[in-house]
Amino acid sequence: QVQLVESGGGEVQAGGSLTLSCAVSGIAFSAHTMGWYRQAPGKQRELVAVIRSGDNTNYADSVKGRFTISGDNAKNTVYLQMNSLKPEDTAVYYCWLNLGYDYWGQGTQVTVSS
Numbered sequence: 191q192v193q194l195v196e197s198g199g200g201e202v203q204a205g206g207s208l209t210l211s212c213a214v215s216g217i218a219f220s221a222h223t224m225g226w227y228r229q230a231p232g233k234q235r236e237l238v239a240v241i242r243s244g245d246n247t248n249y250a251d252s253v254k255g256r257f258t259i260s261g262d263n264a265k266n267t268v269y270l271q272m273n274s275l276k277p278e279d280t281a282v283y284y285c286w287l288n289l290g291y292d293y294w295g296q297g298t299q300v301t302v303s304s
Contacts, residue, residue, distance in 0.1 A: 194212050195295060201303065206302070212268045218263070221243050222243065226285060228283045228300075230278075239253065241268060245261070257270060257273070275302045282297040283299075284297045
């Protein structure tokens, strides 16, 4: 059974940093596409960052240069390092795994205060 468990959310002041973790169980993520989405109140869920086999990464324009997605194969965990956080980054962040079928984590709240 595939499970994604996120951790690392919290509240931080603008300009600060947070690192989100997504621990994967039931499958080795390295051969698949994984990523992070976020959903702010009243808005649609949006793709933030993607990592593919071979460490090929892509980012939303709004986070380029500030966020970094990475994976640790030994820990079967994907990370999202978030720097220079802005109030508009406030959202629930979801870990996502694509196996043809989409798997989601439970979400973790990130709040950035001005």
